[in-house]
Amino acid sequence: MRIFRIAPLVLALAACSPPRAPAPAASPRPADSIPEIEFDHRGDTLVITDTLPNGLVYYVRHNAEPRNRAELRLVLNVGSVLEDDDQRGLAHFLEHMAFNGTRRFARNEIIDYLERVGMRFGPDVNATTSFDETVYMLQLPTDSAGVLDTGLTILEHWASGIALDSAEIEAERGVVIEEWRRWRGAGARVSDRQFPFLFTGSRYAERSPIGDPEIIRTFRHETLRRFYQQWYRPELMAVVAVGDFDAAEVERKIREVFGAIPAYGGGPARPEIGIPARDSARVIVTVDPEITSTALSVNWFRPARRDWSPPGFRAGLVESMFVGMLGDRLNDMSLLPDAPFLDVGSYLGGSLRPVETFSLSAAVPQGGVERGLAAVLTEVQRAARHGFTPAELEREKAEFLRMWEQMYAERHKTTSGQYAGQYAEHFLRGGLLRTLDEEWVMLNAYMPGITVEDANEVARGYAAMRDRTVLVTAPEHAGTALPDERRLAAIADSVARAPVTPYRETVSDAPLLAQLPAAGSVVSEEFVPEAGITRWTLSNGAQVVLKPTDFQDDQVLFAATSPGGLSLLPDSLYLHGRLATAAVQVGGVGALGLTELQRRLAGKAASVGTTISELYETVNGYAAPRDVETMFQLVYLYFTAPRRDTAAWEAFRQRGREMLRNRGATPESAFGDTLTAVLTQRHSRTRPFTAAMYDSLDLDRALTIYRQRFADAGDFTFFLVGSFQPHEVRPLVERYLASLPATGARERWRDPGIRPPAGVVERTVRRGVEPQARTTLYFTGPAQFSREARSEITSLADALEIRLRERLREQLGGTYGVTVSANVSRDPVPQYVVAIDFNTDPDRLDELTRVTFAEIDSLRARGVPADVVQKVREAHRRSKETSLRQNDVWLTSLMEYQRLGWDVRAIDDAPLSATLTPERIRAAARLYLNRRRYVRVSLLPEG
Structure with a gap:
């Protein structure tokens, strides 16, 4: 399985346009050499x-x-x-x-x-x-x-x-x-x-x-x-x-x-707006004092093509192979020490309707634009001149086929929203209303015949294209030399003439798991029919909670959690604890480094990761049913065989230092850091990461902490939700989970003593040049924890958000939106939080803040109108209707109910807010919106 980010074109405007599937490209082979396929093309007959x-x-x-x-x-x-x-x-x-x-x-x-x-x-x-x-x-x-x-x-x-x-x-x-x-x-x-x-x-x-x-x-x-x-x-x-x-x-x-809408006569035709083609490479460098890191992107443009024929479909597959293989090469390079770029992504598809875009983007070290640009373009040239290897193509095919297999397996669970999006795209861009079944036939007919030469021809096409644009962004610092646009353009042109050696890769033949562990056993079993839950106790003491579902046909979700976390570490090791799982993420497991692990998992839908939070250590994963054993093997390895990789660790430290070098330049960072410092009373464990912190990191300390936190599986509870049956996974649970080491001890987390301040604290941060203001209000304090209390405070937040939206946005036009969130938590001590956040004009910040407090006072005195309560009740009911048919919701709920000791039979009950009344909202407001206990942090521009 590839762990490679597909990044959008480096344009803020990309957020304004909905994502689009890559348009089929012209075939790199002559049309008469494309094998013909025959199938009963009837299109989407259900629409x-x-x-x-x-x-x-x-x-x-x-x-x-x-x-x-x-x-x-x-x-x-x-x-x-x-x-x-x-x-x-x-x-x-x-x-x-x-x-x-x-x-x-x-x-x-x-x-x-x-x-x-x-x-x-x-x-x-x-x-x-x-x-x-x-x-x-x-x-x-x-x-x-x-x-x-x-x-x-x-x-x-x-x-x-x-x-x-x-x-x-x-x-x-x-x-x-x-x-x-x-x-x-x-x-x-x-x-x-x-x-x-x-x-x-x-x-x-x-x-x-x-x-x-x-x-x-x-x-x-x-x-x-x-x-x-x-x-x-x-x-x-x-x-x-x-x-x-x-x-x-x-x-x-x-x-x-x-049909009653009158036809419109005499109006202008909807014009097709074009984008002129260029015959040369262009470069633009943009600097800004609030940019935190240096980045570049190379963008190739060509007119959008509308070839929906089977050969056009095949051409789209070939281009996807090219993008995936090139992306893998670039990703592998970014993981090396002293890499020319720190992070890399690729994009292929439509950015604007008239054009298709192929884009390679990369974050580079400060001062490293020239080297990074040359490295990115050299990889395109390497592929064009020397081609890809058969092993690369087979991995890419396996990965691509597995992705399509998952989509095909889930075709009967396609949501109405997905279909609606497809039909909207069809209206706007034309094409054929093909079904996934028809595309599946074409995929299986064409994929075996796609060759390395097909992908190489695509690479040669992009290497020869002159219509490309290089975008560079960099922090603006006094005394720092800026990248020179003419020199960068010269580098972009010179790469085409520079010598390039063929691609070489070292492929490990080590197995994912060298030796199967001796299986343990399930020693007790309990079935909870009301919730469809099975509980097992394993021979090593671990607990397993299983929830088979029919929500998705090709999805199994996994999680495991154990108390302890970072809270058990002394302050001197806290920083290393925060990055302990990162050491394993970049180092790999067993005999396989990260790159080898990615290659070994090509074509498999299975992934596992670990985290260590303040109070818990956690494992998360997912798999398709046929790859569940691979997922369990990964779980076993992440517990027992984290790999030490000094080169990968050093590359990770370099990336961290570079990414955080200018972190404090943004107004958002200054605002967030101030808010955290106030809410935690500057507790040492909540200090923000800085570039200098990476200099003090030691790999062996981080790995020691990781091994300690995952050394004892006996106090973990494992959760499995999705498309499986307990009898099917029982041998795997006994082989890979019941065999994990255990000591019989039961750890508990330690209260780290992080508390919000009592009383009223207000701070103002002045940072940034834009005419923007933002304020966040946090109401906090001790609480009585219960399911009922959590329901009441979230209902209060929803009601308050409706009221503030009506006042601040609709009546006053003072903000685009208001966010209100709330929660009552039990650990490490029972406490509540209600957070209110909005942006506005600096000249109106005090006015909107006064109105916000006035609404809070009104809520405390009179509650909210009955119609607002009805809206909250109905929204909660409707939300639960759909959420209870989602595997991730069940997984999260099972973990929470287990941790808090709640009865799992209550998960699918009607929301507690069903009995909500205006009086209960008012009582909650009086309890949780205390004008004598809150934190307010505001962001205003400098000057």
Whole structure:
């Protein structure tokens, strides 16, 4: 299994666009040499799709995953690239206005209605605007009469009936400006410079979806209405409905509701905006005082191609092989001491609709841009001139096939949201509505015939391309020489002429596990039928909790936990304890270093990792059912055979020093460090990592701590959730878990004495150049711990978040969003925390803080309205409906219930918030929102 990060194109704007599958590339072989395949191509016969007389397209499909839910989309082939000069940012502004009133729903009634049926603004109700499209998204329950009908009505109102009331437009200016403000910082400033450079000569260079803040503040109302009337047209729209419903009935309703929208006549055709090709390499260096590390990316662009034929599908497979193999080579290099880059990633796909992008990005040591750029480009040249090896291709094929096998095995569990996303992409970008079954046939027909030469030809194509752009970002320091753009361009060109030796790799023939351990046994068994849980006690004293499920067909999740953790270490070893698991992560296990381990796991869906927290040591893992034994072998090795690798450790220290060299430059780091210092009263164990700390690290100390923490498996509890049966995994549990060493001792964690301050503490951090402010309020104190207390405090947080959103965002337009979180914890001592966090204009920070405290006072005095309580109750009920069919939720819940001694039969009970009342919310507010005990830390710009 490859442990390699696939990084997006180094652009902040990537966050504005939804992820897209790589577009099929042209075949590197002549078309007549591609073997023909025959299969019964009928496409996705379960989706009902048609075009209404007014031009609107619809897609309808029944799908019962998750149960009693539907996903609705209004998809518009309209984005910021269509804006006129005086409309920059108004495509996104219009998306906001859709929630602020339509011809039937008054201001905020849409959100109010959807929250009353249990949906949350953000996770279930949202919208997104990018350069080329706008998508409105609703998730709705289908077991409540009329809700789905109302959802379709809301989509139709967004399509043709947004009110665009003048007063509402004025009120929303502040919210959109706050969204713009929220994302300002070094990353935004870098994008402001890089994006126009990347796409010079195209409207994409000057049509960021967030827009021009001056236009947002001053545009005339008619300018927004003009965009709506010009571009929100039925022939540019699609409605997508996928869910647990009668598809024929939903189709009938769509035809009735959306067919009434008049056809739009006489408007301009939706233009296709292009991006000019370049005939040379270009370089831009961007420096900023708040950038923490030096990075580069090399980006190759080519026109987007739309070849959906079987040969085009095969070409896409070949390109994926190339990207994966090249990525593995670069990743292996980054793990070596004195590597030319510290971290590396690759991306292949669509960044903007007109182009496809292949990008290699890397973090490099300070002052190492030239060396890093030469190294990245040299690997492309090495692949182009000398090719890949058969062993590399076979590993990549195995990895790729295993990924597809998992998708194919889970095809019947595809969620409605996934289908809705596929149909939206089909409307926006065209293509064929193929099924996974059809693609599986093509994959198995083409994959065996893909050769090393196919991948080598792709490498030669990229090595020869001249349309490439190098982006460099670096910290700005007085007296520090900056990378020279002309010299970097010369290096990029010279690599093509420099000698390159063939790739060589050393492959270990050591087995994953040299000798099977002598099996232990299960000595006792208990079955809890109400929860479907089996408990085993093993011969070494360890406990095992098993929960078979049918939620996913190809997923088994694993975890293990034991009390102790870092709390048992003296302060002098605490730093080494924090990095003990990192020493094993980079060093490998058994006879295999990290690179060899990755190669050995190619084609297997199995992974294991370890952590040591303050109070516990933990193992986490996952596997496909057929690879469960490999997962158990890895667990055994991580307990018994951590590997010492001095070269990997030194490379890890170098990366750590470099990544933290300029950490303190960011306002966020200064803010977070101050908040932590205040909340923990500057406890020595909560000091932030610094670059200097890596100089004091000793590998043997770290490994000694690791071995101590995982030396005794007898006080661990192991958990297994997913697609298995207890009798199937029992031999593996006895072989690999019951055989782990145990002493019979039972450890407990030690209270490290970290406590929040009593009373009121307020701090202000002045850092950064952007006009941003942020404040965080922490209410903390001792608590009575119980399930009921946890339910009440989380319900209080949800109710307070609704109220603060209504006041701070909707009424005052002072922030883009407010986050309220809360918890009552038992260990190491029972205590509560309620955290409130928001961003705003520095000039309005005190005002919004006063309003926040006023809402808290109101909550303490009068509670919240009954409708808010009903929203919280319904949201909790609806959330639990879906979460109880997720393996990760069950795993987390089982671990928590075991640790706290709760009855596992209560996991699938109705939420305790079902009995919530306004009076209980008020009582919780009086208990947990104590005006005499809180921490407030605020961030303001310098000067």
